[in-house]
Amino acid sequence: xxxxxxxxxxxxxxxxxxxxxxxxxxxxxxxxxxxxxxxxxxxxxxxxxxxxxxxxxxxxxxxxxxxxxxxxxxxxxxxxxxxxxxxxxxxxxxxxxxxxxxxxxxxxxxxxxxxxxxxxxxxxxxxxxxxxxxxxxxxxxxxxxxxxxxxxxxxxxxxxxxxxxxxxxxxxxxxxxxxxxxxxxxxxxxxxxxxxxxxxxxxxxxxxxxxxxxxxxxxxxxxxxxxxxxxxxxxxxxxxxxxxxxxxxxxxxxxxxxxxxxxxxxxxxxxxxxxxxxxxxxxxxxxxxxxxxxxxxxxxxxxxxxxxxxxxxxxxxxxxxxxxxx
Amino acid sequence: xxxxxxxxxxxxxxxxxxxxxxxxxxxxxxxxxxxxxxxxxxxxxxxxxxxxxxxxxxxxxxxxxxxxxxxxxxxxxxxxxxxxxxxxxxxxxxxxxxxxxxxxxxxxxxxxxxxxxxxxxxxxxxxxxxxxxxxxxxxxxxxxxxxxxxxxxxxxxxxxxxxxxxxxxxxxxxxxxxxxxxxxxxxxxxxxxxxxxxxxxxxxxxxxxxxxxxxxxxxxxxxxxxxxxxxxxxxxxxxxxxxxxxxxxxxxxxxxxxxxxxxxxxxxxxxxxxxxxxxxxxxxxxxxxxxxxxxxxxxxxxxxxxxxxxxxxxxxxxxxxxxxx
Numbered sequence: 001x002x003x004x005x006x007x008x009x010x011x012x013x014x015x016x017x018x019x020x021x022x023x024x025x026x027x028x029x030x031x032x033x034x035x036x037x038x039x040x041x042x043x044x045x046x047x048x049x050x051x052x053x054x055x056x057x058x059x060x061x062x063x064x065x066x067x068x069x070x071x072x073x074x075x076x077x078x079x080x081x082x083x084x085x086x087x088x089x090x091x092x093x094x095x096x097x098x099x100x101x102x103x104x105x106x107x108x109x110x111x112x113x114x115x116x117x118x119x120x121x122x123x124x125x126x127x128x129x130x131x132x133x134x135x136x137x138x139x140x141x142x143x144x145x146x147x148x149x150x151x152x153x154x155x156x157x158x159x160x161x162x163x164x165x166x167x168x169x170x171x172x173x174x175x176x177x178x179x180x181x182x183x184x185x186x187x188x189x190x191x192x193x194x195x196x197x198x199x200x201x202x203x204x205x206x207x208x209x210x211x212x213x214x215x216x217x218x219x220x221x222x223x224x225x226x227x228x229x230x231x232x233x234x235x236x237x238x239x240x241x242x243x244x245x246x247x248x249x250x251x252x253x254x255x256x257x258x259x260x261x262x263x264x265x266x267x268x269x270x271x272x273x274x275x276x277x278x279x280x281x282x283x284x285x286x287x288x289x290x291x292x293x294x295x296x297x298x299x300x301x302x303x304x305x306x307x308x309x310x311x312x313x314x315x316x317x318x319x320x321x322x323x324x325x326x
Numbered sequence: 327x328x329x330x331x332x333x334x335x336x337x338x339x340x341x342x343x344x345x346x347x348x349x350x351x352x353x354x355x356x357x358x359x360x361x362x363x364x365x366x367x368x369x370x371x372x373x374x375x376x377x378x379x380x381x382x383x384x385x386x387x388x389x390x391x392x393x394x395x396x397x398x399x400x401x402x403x404x405x406x407x408x409x410x411x412x413x414x415x416x417x418x419x420x421x422x423x424x425x426x427x428x429x430x431x432x433x434x435x436x437x438x439x440x441x442x443x444x445x446x447x448x449x450x451x452x453x454x455x456x457x458x459x460x461x462x463x464x465x466x467x468x469x470x471x472x473x474x475x476x477x478x479x480x481x482x483x484x485x486x487x488x489x490x491x492x493x494x495x496x497x498x499x500x501x502x503x504x505x506x507x508x509x510x511x512x513x514x515x516x517x518x519x520x521x522x523x524x525x526x527x528x529x530x531x532x533x534x535x536x537x538x539x540x541x542x543x544x545x546x547x548x549x550x551x552x553x554x555x556x557x558x559x560x561x562x563x564x565x566x567x568x569x570x571x572x573x574x575x576x577x578x579x580x581x582x583x584x585x586x587x588x589x590x591x592x593x594x595x596x597x598x599x600x601x602x603x604x605x606x607x608x609x610x611x612x613x614x615x616x617x618x619x620x621x622x623x624x625x626x627x628x629x630x631x632x633x634x635x636x637x638x639x640x641x642x643x644x645x646x647x648x649x650x651x
Contacts, residue, residue, distance in 0.1 A: 067456070114638060119646040121595045123400065127582050128637040135630030142627070245578070249402070249460055262454045294475040298468025305461040312451035324452060325534035325543070 013259020014271035020257075021278040028281050031288040038163050044284065045165035046157050046233055048277040052171055053226035054247045055254035055276040056179070056269045060219040062255055064212050065195040065264025066115065066122035070130030071223050072248030074107045076239055077137040078227025083146025083237025086228070093149035101224050107133055108220020112213040130244070137239040144238035146231075153232035167229070171273065174225060179269045182218065191215050195264025253304055254279050279304075346592025346644045350607035353640065354614060361618050368618075375500060381613035382506035383491075383564050384583055385606065389513045390557030391584040392605045393550050396517070398530045398597025399448060399455035401551070403440065404558050404584055406466035408577030411437045411559025412566035413470055413479070415487060420480030429484045433563040434556050440466055441555015445548035470574060481573070483566045491567030502564060509557070514602045526550060530597030586637050587612045589645060596647075 008015070025044075029036040054075055061068040081103050085096035107129075114125045156166050182188045190211035193201040202208050226247075231237060252262075258275025260267025282303045286296050318324060361368035387404065394401045415433030418425045440462055447458035473479060493501045517523035525546045528536035537543045561580065566572040591608030593600025615636060619629045 114642075118638070118642050119648075120638070120641050121647065124585070124589050124595055124641060124645075125638065127585060128634040128641070131582070131630045131634030131637070133634075135627045135632075135634065138625075138627035138630060142625075241578075249463075252457065252460060253464075256457050262456060294472055295468070297471045298465065301461060301464030301466075301468040304464055305458075308453050308457050308461050309447070309451060312447075312453050315450070315452050322534065322537070325537050 011268070013266070014268050014274070017258045017271045017274040017278060021274045021281065024278055024281045024285065028285055028288055033288075038159060038165075042159055042165040042167075044280070045168045048280045049167040049171050050226060050230055050233065051247065051250055051254060051280055052273040052276040053174070053222055053229060054251045055258065055272040056174070057219045057221075057223035057226065058251040058255050059258075059260055059267065059269045059272040060191070060215040060222070061122065062260050062262060063195045063264060063267065064191050064215045065198070066212070066215075067252070067262070068111065068126050068216070068219050069123060069248055070107070070111060070126040070133055071219065071251055072244035072246070073130035073133035073137070074104060074220055074223040075227045075230065075247050076244040077107065077133045077140075078104050078224040079230045079234075080137040080140040080146075080237040080239055082228050082231040083148060084140060086149050086152070086231060087147050088149065090149070090151070093152055096149070097152075097228065100228050101221060104220040104222075104224020104227070105217055106220070107223070108217040109213075111220065112216030115216065116209050116212050130248070134239065134241065134244055137244075141237045141239045144236055144240075146237040148231045148235050153235060156229065156232050170229075174222070175270060175273070178218065178222065182214075183268065187211055187214050192265055195266075197265075250279060251276075257304075257307055344592050344601055344604060347601060347604040347607055349644050350591055350604060350611055350640075354607060354611050357611070357614050357618060361614075361621070364618075364622060368621075375498070375503070377613055377617055378610070379500040379502050380617070381609050382500070382502040383561055383568065384580065384587060384613060385506040385609045386509050386564060387558050387561035387580050388584045388587045388605055388609050389509055389602075390554030392588045392591075392593060392600065392602065393513070393517075393526060394455070394554045395585070395588050395593055395595060396526050396530045396597055396600055397547060397550055398533075399547070399551075400585070400595070401444065401459050401554050401558075402456060402581065403444060403459040403463040403466065403555070404581045405577035406463045406470065407437050407440050407555055407558040408562035408565065408580055409470055409572070409574060410440060410466050411562025412483075412572035412576055413473065413481070413562075413574075414559075415563045416481050416483050416566055416572040417473070417477075417479035419482070419484040419487075426484045426486065430487060430490070430563055433566075434559050437559020437562070438552050438556040441552040441558075442548065444555060445551030448551060449544040449547035474574065482571045483569075487563060487567030488570055489567075491564045502568070505564065509560075510602060510606065517602060522546060522549065527598055530599070532598075583612050583616075590637065590640055592644070 029040060032040055034040050054071055057071050058068055078100050082096065082100045085099050086093050087096065111126055111129050114120055114129060115122050118125065156170055158166050160166050160169060187210065190201065190206045191214070193204070193206050194208050194211050198208060254276035255272045256262065256275070257278055258267065258271035258273065260272055283296060283300050286299050287293070315324065358368055367373050387408065391401060391404065411433040414436040415429045418429040418432040444459050444462050447453045448455045489501065490505060491502050495501055495504065517526065525536060525541045528539065528541060529543050529546060533543050562577060565576055587608035588600070588605050589595055589608070590611055591600065591604025591606070593604060615633065619632055624632065
């Protein structure tokens with residue numbers, strides 16, 4: 001078998017999510033009153049990139065067969081932090097950005113320590129740590145407010161050369177600088193091994209604890225990028241519980257739509273990004289078809305339900321019923 | 327001889343008592359004592375009964391959560407299934423005299439229906455429970471948004487619902503507490519004295535082994551999720567009766583506490599291990615923690631932080647997984 005066929009088989013889920021997204025986005029723009037214009041793309045991109053970053057953060061942990069239910073809280077917390085410190089002159093704003101990213105790393109480190117050395121189940125541990133992160137966010141912003149360094153915010157949410165949305169370029173930059181080097185490094189491969197079978201990975205001499213810790217660390221880091229970007233979009237910080245919960249839940253949906261297995265060991269952040277963009281487009285599709293916005297949540301839910309059911313087609317191809325129970 | 331019998335009894339007691347359950351109950355007592363240092367009213371019967379009444383709403387919801395967690399699955403559809411239970415029962419109340427009668431069963435039936443969808447997805451379509459319950463949660467939310475926006479249904483609860491949630495039948499015992507006691511007794515019977523209950527534990531340990539032992543595991547999972555949906559909706563009915571109206575976000579505050587209560591009670595999130603007594607301890611613990619934090623007038627931010635830290639600390643105390651190597 002030649003190389004490309006093998007590559008195709010390995011990246012089938014990611015490719016499928018890309019194709020689905022392109023089809024949906026084409027339907028969306030072709031029915032949009034303004035058509036395929038730079039403005040439409042820019043608005044869609046800014047909304048999509050927020051969820052894409054949070055979904056990417058979720059991917060790191062899901063690949064290790066864990067789950068991070070605090071990802072939305074980190075997103076909200078870093079948004080609140082950014083609304084305090086990414087202000088003033090260019091120099092102070094740069095320091096502020098560093099501070100926000102460090103906050104995200106710290107949150108990821110806390111999660112990693114509790115899960116790896118505390119040996120708690122990720123799902124419960126991150127529920128609890130998420131409550132703490134959200135509490136800290138409330139402490140920083142009891143009421144919505146704050147500001148952000150204008151030129152940076154405008155630059156990253158605007159367009160480059162008047163056509164290309166800057167947010168998409170930034171997202172591409174994150175993929176190139178964080179995901180690609182990580183997934184090709186020894187540690188990155190190790191997280192896939194840990195997700196497939198922790199015992200087998202341990203027996204093969206894979207640094208299990210380090211790999212898992214890196215995954216949580218990077219998850220916090222990318223979630224902080226998301227929080228930073230939210231500040232650029234909204235120009236303020238808000239400790240909104242609804243926002244945190246929604247982004248956590250949507251990130252899981254996006255990850256699954258993007259072909260990342262919740263059982264760990266397979267999938268890629270690129271798939272998750274397209275899953276997120278796809279999920280956002282589903283939500284917007286109704287508007288261009290002039291349906292009552294009242295129906296939007298139901299439509300979104302039904303599409304999600306249908307999407308997760310489609311993946312279970314293999315159940316009906318099983319010859320031996322025992323294969324149903326791994 | 328009598329000494330022998332005594333040690334036998336002590337040993338039997340030791341065997342029966344789970345360390346996590348004992349620690350959880352000990353924490354409840356410590357928390358009450360700490361609270362009584364702040365104000366003596368923490369030990370008054372009125373306060374304790376009031377807490378148990380508030381705890382019973384969480385208790386009913388956590389009962390369903392526990393059955394699902396014992397299977398090794400998770401139910402993330404709690405928020406909107408609770409809301410569906412509350413909102414559909416109040417909507418039924420608006421249908422006149424017949425509606426008044428069927429309000430409570432109708433609310434619960436809607437929850438069971440959503441639970442069946444969850445169970446079908448998990449058991450027969452083999453979708454990870456985390457994602458199918460998430461999708462059902464989204465669908466339930468969508469249905470309720472259309473329902474309230476499109477049909478503007480009645481949102482105040484029927485007198486029967488109010489009596490069930492706030493009334494006192496006898497000896498000053500709150501009805502809600504009696505409801506929880508009945509639900510709890512039913513759960514204990516179901517889990518310990520029926521083949522269904524033993525099958526739930528079996529599936530939680532290893533579904534494949536349970537299947538090979540002749541259990542129709544898929545049917546058991548389906549029924550367990552339907553039960554959980556029904557209990558969540560019943561919790562919603564009670565909450566609507568307590569607040570005398572139903573609202574869209576009424577279930578949001580119950581997902582994390584329900585899961586935390588079950589896990590704090592010593593049940594393993596991986597399934598197959600846990601007792602109902604532990605869940606009772608966990609529910610009381612969570613309710614008491616929330617109550618004490620609000621009595622000492624801690625701001626919401628501090629409450630969230632303490633809440634998270636206490637859960638992590640308690641789990642580090644007794645909820646750690648063994649090293650699987």
